[in-house]
Amino acid sequence: MSDLHIYVTLGVFATVILAIAFDVVDMALAAMLGVSCLVVFGILNEADIVSAMRVAGGPLLLLFGGMVVARVLSTTGVFERVGNVYLRATKGSGKRFLLLLFLLVAPLCALLPNATTVVLLAPIIIRVAKALDIDFVPAMVLAAIISNSAGLLTLVGDPATFLVGSSIGMSFGEYLRKVSLGGVAAVLVPLALVPVLMPDLWRMRRPLPPAEAAPPIKHPWFAAASLAVLAAMVVLFVVGEELPTRIVPPAVAVIGASLALLVAFTAKLEPLDNILGDIDWKTLVFLAGIFCLVEAFAKTGLLQIMALQLHAWFGSQLMQVAMMMILGIGLLSSLLANVPVVAGSLVMIKGYLVAAAVVPEMALAPEFTAWPAQTLPVFIAMMFGATLGGNATLIGASANVVAAGACAANGRRLTFARFLRYGLPIMACQLAVSAGYVYLLGRFAFKA
Template sequence: MSQLQIYITVAVFAAVILLIAFNLLDMAIAALTGTCILIALGILDEQDLLGATRAAAGPLGLLFGGMVVARILATTGLFDVIGDVYLRATGGSGARFLLMLIALVAPVCALLPNATTVILLAPVIVRVCIALEADFVRPMLLAAIISNSAGLLTIVGDPATFLVGSTIGMTFGEYLRRVSLGGLVAVLVIVPLLPVLMRDLWTLKRTLPPRAPAKRIERPVYAALAGVVLFVMMALFVFGEDLPTHIVPPAVAMIASALALLVGFAARVEPTDNVLRDVDWKTLVFLASIFCLVQAVVKTGLLQLLAVQLYQVFGGQLTLVALMLLAGVGLLSSLLANVPVAAASIIMVKGYLVMAEVVPDTALSSGFSEWPTVSIPVFIGLMFGATLGGNATLVGAAANIVAAGVCARQGTPITFGTFLRYGLPITVVQLAASAVYVLAVTRLLH
């Protein structure tokens, strides 16, 4: 790639981010237009697009499958029942509402992708907010942040986490032993920030409306079958990779989406066309386009230069590198979508570890899995930086974009500035707590 092409790539990339940040152009249109400009100028060719497709296939498959399953579950009436229980459990207290929001979102996101969790629970959250006569924008924003944070509880909770973990061959069980506690810390540190950041919601007191007749599930057999699909999906997330066929999480999500569509088709609740129409294609197009833009940045060789700089500055001090990645990737993930940032950073980290002679040159290939224990904190720092950095801004994570879409359909969109106001302080505190966790893991592994 020539110097001129490098400058054009960086300029297009920066322009896309600025257009989104200042709300000058729809995020999906901005990212797709930037990609098309690079294609038209010959900077991105067919091989680059194939490379971007390979990198994006897993995370996008995970999101698409989860969205379809969520859409089918939404027609069962199950979440109307959950909404009634949630509303009554708040007792009209804003503080209880916010704390229960964490208790509701976090466990679901431990076994389902974060964007899927937001799609599933959005109707419940909006309904309870309306009943409490409360603003639903900030609870939806908070739900996205909680889902991103809780995505660190398991390897399938966040596409960025999955991308890093799967790259080093980390199993579901190994992840639980080495990373999940840090995810729990990331969720818990949100609690003391709520009375400060959302004081009016925290102090809210409302008299609940008269109790209506309890909601009932009208099609119990259909709901039970949809629940079975969800159970199968969760079970395969946990045990699929141990099966002889080695079913990885994106494949699990696709299998579950097919089963969910079959259940919906057989029940004749609504046409399959309606289900697929309601998939959040905007988020998928945005992420696919960002993967292409990141592929262009990889092609410039800037990531390899960053790997060299890492080695020149830090040498073999892996702990410092892990902390630097936590902060640096956290910053990048707040400006860009965290999944492609994680994909690009993996390349940089592999290059650094080869130069530091932690792993052989074969580690640069996609099939390498013999990562030494001393390298694990570096990848954990990358996971936390990418996943939690996505909490800072509207474009940082797919769940944020989904939450914004829900609010826009309700007539009150989330602006970039509004999300930044709440997301940035939470992210700073979470990254600080994660730095302590990375240090603790480093000490234990040594």
């Protein structure tokens, strides 16, 4: 690739990001136009796009499957009953309201895409806040931050986490043993900071409104079947890769989506067109486009140049590289979509590890999974940086944008500055805790 191609790639990528940041055009359109420009200039061809989709396929299937299952669950009436229980359980206490918010959001976000979970739970959270006559904006900020953080609890909780894990051959069970404890710590950080960041809401007391009868579930068998599909997905996430047929998480997501659609089709409560029409296709198209832009970076050699520079700075000091990954990817993920950031960083880190003679050159092949134990802290650091970096700003994660939209739809504006006031200190503390966790892993658990 010539220098001109490198400059064009940088220019197109910068233009796409600026167009999205300043809301010049829709984000999906911006990504598609960027890819089109790279094709016209001969930087990307059919083989490159196929290669990009090979990398993007797993995360995109996880997102799609989670969206379908969540959409079907939303029609069961279960969430309305959960909201009624949530309200009564607060007993009019702001402290209980916030603590129960963690219990409501975190478990679901460990298994479903964070943005989808916020879409499902936002009406419940806002309804309970209004019933208690409190400002729901801080609660929605906290819900988004919890959803992003809880993505670290499992391998499939966040597409960026899955992308890193799958690229090194990490199974669901191995993730639970080696990374999930750090995810628990990440969720506990905002829990510890809430009394400081939201003191008025924490100390608030309100009388509960008169009790109302719980809304009935009109089709109990439909609700039971939908919840059974979710339970089956969870089981397959845990044991699927140990089965003789080895069902990987993206395949589990496809199976779950298929079963959920079958349940909805059998119930005939609404056309499948409505369910599929409500899927966030724009986000899926946007991510696919960004993956293609990252592929252009790899093809022009920019990521390989960065890998060599990384080796020049740090040599074979893997723990220093891991710390840099937490900070660097964390900062980038506060401003850009974390999945493409991770996709590009993976190419760079694998190139660095080859340059540092930690792994052979064959490690650059997609099917290579024999990573030495001492390299794992670097990859795990990437997971923490990507997932937690999005907690800092309003545009750092799709869940944050969804939370802002829910606030606007209910007459309140969530500004960039207000989100930053809560999100930045939480992210800073989370990254510090994550750095400590990764350091301990490198020192005691993954010694070569």
